[in-house]
Amino acid sequence: MPARRPWPVPPHRQGAGTGPVDPAQAEEFLRLFHADNPSAGPARPRIREVTAQIARSGTYVHTAAELEYGARIAWRNSGRCIGRLYWRSLRIRDRRAVETADGVARECVRHLREATGGGRIRPTITVFAQDRPGRPGPRIWNEQLIRYAGYRGRDGVVVAGDARNAALTATALRLGWPGGPGTDFDVLPLLVEAGGAPPLLAPVPRDAVLEVPLEHPAHPWFAELGLRWHAVPAISGMCLEIGGVCYPCAPFNGWYMGTEIGARNLADEDRYNRLGAVAEGLGLDTSSDRTLWKDQALVELNVAVLHSFARAGVTITDHHTEARRFITHLEREERSGRVCPADWSWIVPPLSGALTPVFHRYYDDVLLSPAFVHHPRKSEHEG
Numbered sequence: 001m002p003a004r005r006p007w008p009v010p011p012h013r014q015g016a017g018t019g020p021v022d023p024a025q026a027e028e029f030l031r032l033f034h035a036d037n038p039s040a041g042p043a044r045p046r047i048r049e050v051t052a053q054i055a056r057s058g059t060y061v062h063t064a065a066e067l068e069y070g071a072r073i074a075w076r077n078s079g080r081c082i083g084r085l086y087w088r089s090l091r092i093r094d095r096r097a098v099e100t101a102d103g104v105a106r107e108c109v110r111h112l113r114e115a116t117g118g119g120r121i122r123p124t125i126t127v128f129a130q131d132r133p134g135r136p137g138p139r140i141w142n143e144q145l146i147r148y149a150g151y152r153g154r155d156g157v158v159v160a161g162d163a164r165n166a167a168l169t170a171t172a173l174r175l176g177w178p179g180g181p182g183t184d185f186d187v188l189p190l191l192v193e194a195g196g197a198p199p200l201l202a203p204v205p206r207d208a209v210l211e212v213p214l215e216h217p218a219h220p221w222f223a224e225l226g227l228r229w230h231a232v233p234a235i236s237g238m239c240l241e242i243g244g245v246c247y248p249c250a251p252f253n254g255w256y257m258g259t260e261i262g263a264r265n266l267a268d269e270d271r272y273n274r275l276g277a278v279a280e281g282l283g284l285d286t287s288s289d290r291t292l293w294k295d296q297a298l299v300e301l302n303v304a305v306l307h308s309f310a311r312a313g314v315t316i317t318d319h320h321t322e323a324r325r326f327i328t329h330l331e332r333e334e335r336s337g338r339v340c341p342a343d344w345s346w347i348v349p350p351l352s353g354a355l356t357p358v359f360h361r362y363y364d365d366v367l368l369s370p371a372f373v374h375h376p377r378k379s380e381h382e383g
Contacts, residue, residue, distance in 0.1 A: 018131045020058035021244040026050050029243025029370065033069050040065065058133035059245060068092045070242030071125050074370040075252070076333075079341035082322050082349075082358070083254050085329040086123060090252070093126040101194040104128055104138045104249060105202030108145055108190060108236070112208040115232050115253050119210065121315040124234075125252035130245050138194035139248040139375065142168065143237035146209055146230045149179070149186040160184055163270055177201050184272070185211070185228055190236075192249075212312045216304040221281050227274065229261045229305070231314045235372075242370040252372070255315040257322050262302035263350040274301065302351055319349035323356035341366045 027047050034043035053060035062070065076087040093114075095107050107126055115124040129137040150166035153159040158166050161184050172189055173179055175198070180186025187209055191199040210231040216222035232253050240250035266272045275297045279286050282300060284293040309316035317325075326347065333340035342363035353359045 018133055018136045020133050021054050021060060023051050023054050023244075025244030025369070026054060026060060029070065030066075032073075033066055037065070037069065059130070061130075062242060062245065064094055067094060067096075067127060067242070070370040071127065071240060071250075071252075074240055074242065074372050075123075077341060077368040077371050079343045079363075079365060079367070080346035081254075082326045082347050083257065083317070085325045086254075087329075089123055091122055091124045093124065095126050095128050096130065096247075099129040099138060099194060101138060101192040101197065101200035102202070104140070104192045104194060105190050105200060108140070108192075108202075108234075108251060109205060109208045111251060111253075112145055112204070112232055112234065115234065116208075116210045119231065119312060119314040121232060121253070121255040123252075123254045125240070125250055127240060127247050128249040130247050137246075137248045138192060140236040140251065141171070141191035141193065141199055142188060143235065145190065145234040145236050145251055145253075146204065146232060147188045148184070149188050151179075151182060161186060162265075162272065172201060175199065175201055184226070187230075210314065212308050212314055214304050214308045215311075216300065217307045219281065219300070222278075222300075222304055225274065225277055225281070227266060227272075227304075229256075229265065231256070231309075233260065237375065238372040239375055240370070241373055248375060250372075255317065256309070257317050257319055257349070258302055258306045258309070259319045259349050259351045262305040263298060266305075267298055267301060298351060319351060320356055323349065323358045327357050339364050339366060339368065341368055 027050075030047050030050060031043050034040050034046070050060045071092050072087055072090050075081070075090055076084055078084065093107070093111060098104055098107055107128070111124060111126045115122050131137045147165050147168070148162040149169040150158050150161040150163045151169060152166050160182055161169070165188060168191070169188060172191060175191070177189055187204050190202040190204060192202055193199045211228050212231060214222070214225070214227040214229065233256055234251050234253035236249075236251035238250070240247040264271065266274050275294055276286065278297040278301050279293045282297060284296055285291045286293045306316060306318055330340045330342070340363070343365050344363055347358050347363065349356055349358075
């Protein structure tokens, strides 16, 4: 089978707003859809129909089948995601009729409950109203549906919580959020913008947030650190773009790879920065980087994450397994004659990268469409 021509996302359409849809992009997508779905019939009648819609209104409406296909292909095209082997399993919740902030917030909570599955995490996307010319769809300011607050003291230094979310936390407080107890793991409300109104503050109910307290299989003192993390990484700050149509509010999730939590969220100096506390518990010599105390502490922190999620019955994967799965996905894509985009700096795990097969090769780092793209930020306060 001949290789398909990569379909790049034009720079002016990355994070597209509310301008008219480019008919050429719509046609490209529809040809791809009909080529992969012969039962849908020939592409030409649908292309004529869509071209007429765009001429009348500046945009068009995807069928349910087109939306489902486009969302899955967007996951398959996500060059920064190592976990794409199961892209066909993505569950689509079509909520395009929902345009109000309150409606979006309610459906996001339902998304979390359904995706959590009692710990058996299910890859899920909820797609809300699309952008239309002069009529933007709703959007969520939080970069993920579940994010922990970051509280700054009077000197501007973060004194509790996740430093990454300090700006969004300040915005939420300014808009009327009373704040949480002030712990390291207070769940932020959703900030949902719709209809040109100020963002709605929508608390996330506790029963919609499954959290895993962290403990270590060999070190009882580890539990006393009070670390925890939530089970569902639901990204909510990206636009799903399909055939020139932008869905600015389309939260989606897979499941965690352990290093996302243990080697980044809890370990990065500009996040929770807990390696020092772990090293102290282990009795490591922290007087010099040459003792490799950070490396030892990092491994044990990741052991604790994987152990705790497994003990709680919550889906998680390790970086060695996921790297092998990605190579399987890559080989399948190549056999199918498709380009498999990948950003080496994201695909290679942040722990023991050279021990995984994804380290030892180069990738085609190209932008394909359909795609998940970042919004231009409206202000410095958005998360």
